[in-house]
Amino acid sequence: MELQREGQYFSEDQMRSREPLLYEQYIGQYLTEEQLLRRSLEAMQGEAGEERGPGGAEGGLAHLLLNSYQERLIQSRMQEEQDREENALEEEEGEEEAGGLGAEGYEPSPQEKSLLRDEFITLMYQRFLDGHDKDFNYSEVDGNPDFDNLDIVNRDAEEKYFDEDEDEEEEEEEMTVVMMS
Incomplete structure (x- = not known):
């Protein structure tokens, strides 16, 4: 600190x-x-x-x-x-x-x-x-990007990306199940 x-x-x-x-x-x-x-x-x-x-x-x-x-x-x-x-x-x-x-x-x-x-x-x-x-x-401090921990920022961005990707896959699976019914 x-x-x-x-x-x-x-x-x-x-x-x-x-x-x-x-x-x-x-x-x-x-x-x-x-x-x-x-x-x-x-x-x-x-x-x-x-x-x-x-x-x-x-x-x-x-x-x-x-x-x-x-x-x-x-x-x-x-x-x-x-x-x-x-x-x-x-x-x-x-x-x-x-x-x-x-x-x-x-x-x-x-x-x-x-x-x-x-x-x-x-x-x-x-x-x-x-x-x-x-x-x-x-x-x-909160608004200053110089104090951001870049490892955490990058990890958060990756998690968000993969969460969005998983959400899209779940939506596609739901659409396939609906279409098959």
């Missing part, structure tokens, strides 16, 4: 921005303070050093402001999704408490964290493949 190899589409930051609640349930709630601080610093520095405006530091400040705004959007989106999920669970289960994957105060082992991260990534891939990624324009 080209998006996995060459792009940032399946980077942790991008997946977090698309599905903040899912990210929080699988990964975010188990991040240490140090990891959260590192993520914040990377977001602030990120491309700021690479993309400078005409005055030098302005690109860095603009990038910092944009990242801050995007983080607020992610947090807002996560809160909305969490509220919706909690309301849905309350309606379905009455008094049961809604929450993430882990119990309150539970700290998974590094192996468990790795498994949760892998599961999150797998879920994100599957959502994408199932066509449930609302931020992706699937029509650009």
